[in-house]
Amino acid sequence: MAGYNLEGIKAAPLKDDVDIVIPTIRSLDFLEQWRPFLQHYHLIIVQDGDPSIKIKVPEGYDYELYNRNDINRILGPRANCISYKDGGCRCFGFMVSKKKYIYTIDDDCFVAKDPSGKEINVIAQHIKNLETPSTPHYFNTLYDPFREGTDFVRGYPFSLREGVQTAISHGLWLNIPDYDAPTQLVKPRERNTRYVDAVMTIPKGVLYPMCGMNLAFNRELVGPAMYFGLMGEGQPISRYDDMWAGWAAKVVCDQLGFGVKTGLPYLWHSKASNPFVNLKKEHKGLHWQEDMVPFFQNLCLSKESDTAAKCYMEISKMTKEKLTKVDPYFEKLADAMVTWIEAWEELNPPVKNEAFVGA
Numbered sequence: 001m002a003g004y005n006l007e008g009i010k011a012a013p014l015k016d017d018v019d020i021v022i023p024t025i026r027s028l029d030f031l032e033q034w035r036p037f038l039q040h041y042h043l044i045i046v047q048d049g050d051p052s053i054k055i056k057v058p059e060g061y062d063y064e065l066y067n068r069n070d071i072n073r074i075l076g077p078r079a080n081c082i083s084y085k086d087g088g089c090r091c092f093g094f095m096v097s098k099k100k101y102i103y104t105i106d107d108d109c110f111v112a113k114d115p116s117g118k119e120i121n122v123i124a125q126h127i128k129n130l131e132t133p134s135t136p137h138y139f140n141t142l143y144d145p146f147r148e149g150t151d152f153v154r155g156y157p158f159s160l161r162e163g164v165q166t167a168i169s170h171g172l173w174l175n176i177p178d179y180d181a182p183t184q185l186v187k188p189r190e191r192n193t194r195y196v197d198a199v200m201t202i203p204k205g206v207l208y209p210m211c212g213m214n215l216a217f218n219r220e221l222v223g224p225a226m227y228f229g230l231m232g233e234g235q236p237i238s239r240y241d242d243m244w245a246g247w248a249a250k251v252v253c254d255q256l257g258f259g260v261k262t263g264l265p266y267l268w269h270s271k272a273s274n275p276f277v278n279l280k281k282e283h284k285g286l287h288w289q290e291d292m293v294p295f296f297q298n299l300c301l302s303k304e305s306d307t308a309a310k311c312y313m314e315i316s317k318m319t320k321e322k323l324t325k326v327d328p329y330f331e332k333l334a335d336a337m338v339t340w341i342e343a344w345e346e347l348n349p350p351v352k353n354e355a356f357v358g359a
C-alpha cells in the first residue's frame with residue numbers, strides 16, 4: 001500500500017460479510033476516490049464487452065475479475081442467462097459471491113457529501129438499513145423508526161413494532177438522477193441537488209423502480225431473486241435489468257415476509273449516459289412496463305413457494321403464461337430465469353444440516 005495515503009481510512013463495517021459487485025464496460029478509475037470507504041472490502045468485478053481488453057484495477061484493492069470468457073467457462077451452456085453488453089451482467093457477481101451481503105455500484109459513481117459537508121460512507125449506511133428491521137405492514141410517518149433519534153409515532157400498533165427482517169437497501173443519487181431516456185431528453189440539464197435525510201420501508205404490496213447503481217441486499221435471504229434478466233446484445237430490450245430484478249425481488253420479499261428500504265445513503269452519479277442511445281435500448285421496455293408492472297402487481301404466489309428460489313421458479317412459470325402474449329421475448333426470459341436458478345443452485349448448493357447427515 002506504499003504510495004497511498006490511507007490515513008483517512010474509515011471503519012469498514014462487516015468487511016468479511018460484504019462483497020462489492022461492479023459491472024463495467026469502461027474503467028475502474030472511480031475506485032481511487034472510494035479508497036477510504038471501499039478498499040477494505042473484497043471486490044467482484046464483472047467486465048462486460050470485449051474480454052480481450054485488459055482493465056486495470058487500482059492498486060491495493062482485493063478483487064476477483066470475471067470477463068465473458070470466464071462466465072462461459074464457469075457456467076458452460078448456462079452462461080446464456082447472463083446478459084452481454086448490459087449492466088445486468090452484474091448478477092453473475094451475485095452468484096459467485098459467498099458473502100451474506102452484496103453492495104453493487106456503477107463505475108461512474110463517486111463519494112457524495114451530506115449537507116454538513118461530511119463524506120458519506122455508503123456501505124455503513126446500507127448495513128444499518130439491512131441490520132435493522134423494516135416496517136412493511138404499517139407506515140411510520142417519521143420514516144425508519146430504527147434510526148437514531150427517532151421512534152414509532154403515536155398510533156403505531158405495538159404488535160407491529162418488532163418489524164420484519166430487511167432484505168434490500170436501495171440507496172439514492174445526487175447529481176444525475178436515474179431518469180429514463182424521454183425524461184433525460186426533455187430535461188437534459190436537470191440535476192438532483194436535494195438531499196433528503198430519510199430512510200423508509202416500501203409498504204407490502206407496493207412495487208418500486210429499483211435502480212442497481214447504489215444497491216445492497218442480503219443474498220442469503222433473496223439472492224436467487226436478484227436476477228437482472230436477459231438484456232443487451234442479442235435481446236430486444238436493455239436497461240430494464242434492475243427494474244426486472246426489483247419487481248421480482250419485491251414480490252418475493254412480500255411473499256417471504258422480508259422488508260425493502262429506500263432513501264439514504266446517497267452517492268454522486270457523475271455521468272449522464274447518452275439519451276438517444278438509451279432511447280434505442282429502452283423503447284420496448286417503455287411500452288412493456290405498462291404490462292410488466294401490472295403483471296407483478298397481480299402475482300399471487302402459492303404458499304409452497306417458501307424460499308426465494310422456489311418463488312422465482314413460480315414467477316418464471318407465470319412470466320411464460322402471462323407475458324408471452326405481450327411479446328415472444330418473455331418466453332426466452334422465462335427460460336433464462338430457470339437457467340439462472342439452476343446455475344445459482346449449482347454454485348450455491350444448499351448447506352446440509354450436519355446434525356441430520358447420516359441420521
Ligand SMILES: O=c1ccn([C@@H]2O[C@H](COP(=O)(O)OP(=O)(O)O[C@H]3O[C@@H](CO)[C@H](O)[C@H]3O)[C@@H](O)[C@H]2O)c(=O)[nH]1
Binds near residue numbers: 211241
Ligand atoms: O453494456 C453495458 C453498459 C453499462 N455497463 C455498466 O453498467 C453500469 C451502469 O451503466 P451506465 O452508467 O451507462 O448506466 P446509467 O444509465 O447511468 O445507469 C442506470 O442504468 C441502469 C440500467 O442498466 C443501471 O443499473 C443504472 O445504474 C456501469 O458500471 C457500466 O460500466 C455494462 O457493464 N455494460
Ligand SMILES: [Mn+2]
Binds near residue numbers: 106108269273
Ligand atoms: Mn451511470
